[in-house]
Amino acid sequence: MSIMLTHEVAETDWPRRTRAEELRMRLADDIVRGQLAPGAALDEIELAKRFSVSRTPVREAIRMLTSSGLVEVRAHRAAVVARPTHEHLIGMFEAMAELEALCAGYAAKRMSSAERHALAGVHERLRLLIQDGDPLRYHEINEAFHAVIYAGAHNAYLAELTLSTRARVQPFRRAQFRNLGRLTKSHAEHDRVVQAILRGDGLLATQNMYAHIIKVRDEYEHYTETI
């Protein structure tokens, strides 16, 4: 169900090369999935014990996560899972909306017919999943839906930026998985995006995707207000 942080993650299920690399993925996954909450301290000794390795690969994994923004380190203090301010988070949502919108716009103009077909397929799968009332499963395929659009933009760097932004925001979107009513609305928004992309209307795809992500942000804001 987790977001794939890098395309490397796709080449899973063969023995991981180095312990540091394995730890990096494990920690990133735990953060994105919420197992490690924002603000949580990453105790090197504890992690080393938990994964039966020395502190060296633990430290290297933590260092690798710093540049991606999931973890913050201060000298001589424990690294902590990043906890952006509310203001910063709003900015991240805003940037995500812009990036996703860009991807949708490019996708509308650049997708091959095979890619458009695949997009329609995932979109249809999501429609069927609404009935099941399994938000986690819906979320899983939803990530795939967006990933198809990133790929369709035919700009690997832009796709990477968008995906990593999505991952960084992910820990703050837990609330949505509870809200069943959101699924139907989400699918309707997707539909407007898909129609525009299939029609090759870049501007409309951009606008519709922007509107969709802004709704996602509003969900977050609404949720935090109720606390």
Next chain:
Amino acid sequence: MSIMLTHEVAETDWPRRTRAEELRMRLADDIVRGQLAPGAALDEIELAKRFSVSRTPVREAIRMLTSSGLVEVRAHRAAVVARPTHEHLIGMFEAMAELEALCAGYAAKRMSSAERHALAGVHERLRLLIQDGDPLRYHEINEAFHAVIYAGAHNAYLAELTLSTRARVQPFRRAQFRNLGRLTKSHAEHDRVVQAILRGDGLLATQNMYAHIIKVRDEYEHYTETI
């Protein structure tokens, strides 16, 4: 003259906390400035000797640079300065154009009058620098010009993305520093951006900045063709 990779770099000239952190900045700077060419291998032992430290902080510095994309690592092989394919680079320029354009658009709508004043000031400084015929100096202030716009967008995350994209592309823009004629054209393009921002015209600022960065990309493409 180098791009500032993170806001932390600004708090320079007090003793660096850890050796790993110092090395990270030093290596990032060397890569962005071109001292370390794309494809160059980062030999841990050699770097350790050169900076009079053990391999441990060298490795940590390298690991920190991987996630930011400046360095690529493969297990049991020397880390190398990232050397994106031509296709990938084009994508990065395209993304940079979009990001810079977004920043300009937000800046037009959000900058305080003090910020607009500062922008006009840097712009004027650049105009005066054209006469001097010192491309490196012009480049330095040019970075400041763009940084003012990032800050004016009032979105720290977006600013971060844009800056780091600019840094990653930087090693492939050396050629421009030679071209004196480019300075005048660059300033004219800047002028259209500045006018739009000062007028508060977000759409026009976006378009003008996009056009400006595309020119930068064209410079790169033209240069690579002449090889």
Next chain:
DNA sequence: AGTCTCCGAATTGTATGCAATTCCTCTCAA
């Protein structure tokens, strides 16, 4: 001559010990 294989040197990955810094607690004074 060309190619394949194997072995040793060189390089990276990990573990461990010590140094440097933080933080936690206890004491003492206002």
Next chain:
DNA sequence: TTGAGAGGAATTGCATACAATTCGGAGACT
């Protein structure tokens, strides 16, 4: 009771030794 300060325990930063893997070349074979 509260605050400041000192000292020790705990944690992070770094150096070094060793393990695992890769790379290059010598030699054999076709």
